[in-house]
Amino acid sequence: MLSDTNPETSSETMSYREALRAGLVEALTQDRRVFLMGEDVGRYGGCYAVSKGLLAQFGADRIIDTPLCESGFVGVGIGAALGGMRPIVEVMTVNFSLLAMDQIVNTAATLRHMSGGQFNVPLVIRMACGAGRQLAAQHSHSWENFYAHIPGLKVLSPATHGDARHMLGQALADPDPVLIFEHVMLLNEPGAVPDSPDAPMEKALIRRLGSDISLISYGGNLHKALTAAEQLEQDGISAEVVDLRCLRPLDKSTLLESVRKTHRAVIIDEGWKTGSLAGEISAIIMEDGFWSLDAPVKRICSAEVPIPYPQHLEQAALPQVEQIVAAALATMDGR
Incomplete structure (x- = not known):
């Protein structure tokens, strides 16, 4: 049995991938400041097809394909967040996030502290993580703990379809940088998605x-x-x-x-x-x-x-x- 869920909340069944996409669609629809950027998120539809169809739905101004330069486009996301936008940056896999470690750890995580609370970085970074798909040693690791070590960041790991659907909206409402780790072995799994979040994102x-x-x-x-x-x-x-x-x-x-x-x-x-x-x-x-x-x-x-x-x-x-x-x-x- 599952505890800490609301049995009266209606739900529908979809794959984990579809739940992630539904969260993206809701965020992009509800707030014009929200945009998605990353490698292959647009024309290709995302490395794991999470953003498939979003380019046609929202246009190239809001679904932005980037060069293969994690440090560069994560830095652009930080700048956009400082400028009042609500960027969602997709890093294709957790291993590639090391190329943006300086931006995430030395910039995004520190600016509120270094500015004495004058600047917030409301940035969301999504990345695939985990093994099981035979993607070998440069695409398969679980390095959530690297980032959970860093003050100034919030680190989420949605395991259920409800969290895959709703945690993005909660993360975008946070004034500080939030990293969301999406395990690749969950993407094809079907499951029930409630209409509302199970709990605040910080609660176990x-x-x-x-x-x-x-x-x-x-x-x-x-x-x-x-x-x-x-x-x-x-x-x-x-x-x-x-x-x-x-x-x-x-x-x-x-x-x-x-x-x-x-x-x-x-x-x-x-x-x-x-x-x-x-x-x-x-x-x-x-x-x-x-x-x-x-x-x-x-x-x-x-x-x-x-x-x-x-x-x-x-x-x-x-x-x-x-x-x-x-x-x-x-x-x-x-x-």
């Missing part, structure tokens, strides 16, 4: 209620956690599934409330274990929820290698349901 949600162990995840791995919870139920274990949704700022209260109820935690994070978001969450639990724990916190992360190309090696490098179940069983056994 309990997607499945449980009492024995907390499975904590986000983005593309949330559904693996939910599947693992179903399997654990067959063994008589009631697993609660926490969807972090927002990685900076983290909703510590929801996270800790779950752990204090279940007394055990497994964190599932597609990033590498060394320096991971999973490590940060584990530290939060240790610092603020240690006396509630009945067993050590466990982490399921990607193997410490560049994401391989061959499918069997790629899958072997990623967190899998079987690993989550095994970690939860070991935690319940006190191992």
